[in-house]
Amino acid sequence: MSTDTKKKLRSAQWFGTNDKNGFMYRSWMKNQGIPDHEFDGRPIIGICNTWSELTPCNAHFRKLAEHVKRGVLEAGGFPVEFPVFSNGESNLRPTAMLTRNLASMDVEEAIRGNPVDAVVLLVGCDKTTPALLMGAASCDVPSIVVSGGPMLNGKLLGKDIGSGTAVWRLHEDLKAGAISLHHFLAAEGGMSRSAGTCNTMGTASTMACMAEALGVSLPHNAAIPAVDARRYVLAHMSGQRIVEMAHEGLTLSKVLTRAAFENAIRTNAAIGGSTNAVIHLKAIAGRIGVELELDDWTRIGKGTPTLVDLQPSGRFLMEEFYYAGGLPAVLRRLGEAGLLPHPDALTVNGQSLWDNVQDAPSYDDEVIRPLDRPLIDDGGICVLRGNLAPRGAVLKPSAASPHLLRHRGRAVVFENFEHYKERINDESLEVDANSVLVMKNCGPRGYPGMAEVGNMGLPPKLLRQGVKDMVRISDARMSGTAYGTVVLHVAPEAAAGGPLAAVRDGDWIELDCAQGRLHLDISEAELAERLSHFQPPESPMQGGYQQLYRDRVLQADEGCDFDFLVGCRGAAVPRHSH
Incomplete structure (x- = not known):
């Protein structure tokens, strides 16, 4: 590696000198059994992990991180895994949205304050995707998203049921007296029968699709089931790619452009995506400095047919979506119809969005419908x-x-x-x-x-x-x-x-x-x-984080970020204390 390349790496400001500071930073890291050659100027890749046993959707992330590490090592990088706040919607009260901004602050300061040249963002349950992208965007370092993937199809009485969606429907049937309590509770175990996020087009799958449409993940990241071996292959390949991105200086601001957000808005309509995407995309855009307004959803999304026949809007689940071709198949259909606003938008693999999907196959016209037979004619928010x-x-x-x-x-x-x-x-x-x-x-x-x-x-x-x-x-x-x-x-x-x-x-x-x-x-x-x-x-709680939240949160049309977090603050290395 050339001396010029070494000097470009952020981590060199910690490990690249032979003075007292370089001595101490390397010495402390060596108590983990790290040899000298790991500090020879190779890119240090942070693996930002939202693993938690209290976030069931992300509980398999330790294994996912290991596959990322293999890819990083294979490409000549030095992987370092670190935890950040894991805000899972399934258990966290009163709502994981309350702590989305808190998690983003954790991510931002962890990236800026530590010797990392690029980061892999391990995301799953719905708020972890925007939180990690918001935090990374505020630093503007090379970043790539690896989602945890959806659960396998739920099962009840021999039929498929969708996580979340089945709860609402069955509970209404129970209240109407149409089913028994035994029938209702029988769905409990079969609905969530593997690792992963909700298997419907809920917010987790929507935001995984948004990440792919924005270009911040590799193709097929959105839909591969969590327990499918191809999910781990994608993690491995993402680990390889992030090392190359560190060398190239391919930062988030080069990918998260206005064009990328317009592609995502159109994609959300085509997949029947969650309304939560409106708030999250606005917040991410605000961090990277892209102007995005509520009316953009009308201007860009209106008139876009919904092609993906998935619950809660349609019939199928994320397993079928992946087997039918996943998001690349949707993007290809949009592109061929002239409905992809910016096919030339750059993605993290260095190719354009259209380069990634122009040959994408589609295997099932019931799951991913053709343009002349959409689920609904206008699926825009x-x-x-x-x-x-x-x-x-x-x-x-x-x-x-x-x-x-x-x-x-x-x-x-x-x-x-x-x-x-x-x-x-x-x-x-x-x-x-x-x-x-x-x-x-x-x-x-x-x-x-x-x-x-x-x-x-x-x-x-x-x-x-x-x-x-x-x-x-x-x-x-x-x-x-x-x-x-x-x-x-x-x-x-x-x-x-x-x-x-x-x-x-x-x-x-x-x-x-x-x-x-x-x-x-x-x-x-x-x-x-x-x-x-x-x-x-009156608020039931005074002081603490909830007080900060109430005092500084923006309204829904502004993305519900904190007013003082909007904007990109960059990755300049803080002054050392030694």
């Missing part, structure tokens, strides 16, 4: 505005009931999630199939953390009548595994004094997705009068 959501709200058309996409109904209002739980099972609740369920104070500040409670379960008395869907509106999020005609991310949120705070039982609300309209049918004067009496809800 529907952005709504009006006096109820001046800064916007979103709805996922592919998971909604077509007959409810234009609707007018009277509001049934819940002041918060606890109020919803108190009222929803009340047989005397004044509600019918045309009502609009409205829940307040579940946004970024209000919950806090903006929990996935927006897909409110329907009143049992309506479920028993055969009602399957209703219009629901909140400032909350919903799981990507959920479905229904659900308006989410209303901004500004109720807890910040947004118009949602003024809605009362019996108010008429109009939803018109074709026109992008969400309207509370009261006069401007009446709305102003109601809001003049607004009092922010």
Whole structure:
């Protein structure tokens, strides 16, 4: 290796000198049994690991990291694994979204403060993908994403069931009296029968697809099942590639361009991806310095057909998606139809997005549908505005009931999630199939953390009548595994004094997705009068991280990042203390 190449590496500022500092840094590392030649100027590759037994989706990451290390060593790099906060949605209360920004801070400072030349980001459960990309983007070092992969198909009574999606459906059936408690609990073991993330097109799989569409992972990263040996091959190859990226100086800012984000928005529509992608992509873009607005989802995504027939929008699961050709097959179909905004966008393997997918095979037209037979004609995230959501709200058309996409109904209002739980099972609740369920104070500040409670379960008395869907509106999020005609991310949120705070039982609300309209049918004067009496809800916890979160979090249309974290601060080496 040339002297010039050695000097370009960040790690040389720790290990590349023969003075007191170089002596101490090398000496401390040698207590792990590391020989002299590992400090000869080869790239030091950080493996940023979100492994945790409390994050079941990521519990297999120790093995995944070992395969990354093999690739790094084979390419002449020096792998060093380090842990960061693992925020898994399945166990963490009140919501993993509360700690997404915390995890990103952990990642950013771990990268900047340590002697690493490039990083491999091991991500899985949904918030770990944006958190690690946000942290790495703020440092702008060479980075590559390796996702943990989805679980195998769930099984119940000889049939496939999807993780998350099956829970919502079976629980509604249980409340309606259509199935027994025994039947409901029988799904518990069969739904999650292997390592990996949700096997539906939930937020974890959506964000894995977003990483691939953005170009920050190798092709096929999104869909290979967690327990498929090809997942470990991809980890190995990613380890090899990151060493080359360190030599090339291929930093995230060269990949995460405006063009990359536009490709991702179009891809999200084609896969029927989670509404959570709207918030996460905005936050990642904010860290790397790319301007991305809520209206970009309308401008770029609107009119894009949904091609992937996966739960919760469709029928199949991630196993079938991979076997059918995975995301490269989707991107090829988009590209051939002229629907890939920027096919020449650079990816981490050094090739363009189109170079990676132009010959991608597609093996099953039922799972990945052709353009002339889409799951739905327009799968772009529907952005709504009006006096109820001046800064916007979103709805996922592919998971909604077509007959409810234009609707007018009277509001049934819940002041918060606890109020919803108190009222929803009340047989005397004044509600019918045309009502609009409205829940307040579940946004970024209000919950806090903006929990996935927006897909409110329907009143049992309506479920028993055969009602399957209703219009629901909140400032909350919903799981990507959920479905229904659900308006989410209303901004500004109720807890910040947004118009949602003024809605009362019996108010008429109009939803018109074709026109992008969400309207509370009261006069401007009446709305102003109601809001003049607004009092922010009291928080159950004062001080600590939750206080920081409430004080500094941005609204949903801004990505829910902290105001002081937006922007790229770079990877300049901090001053040493020796």
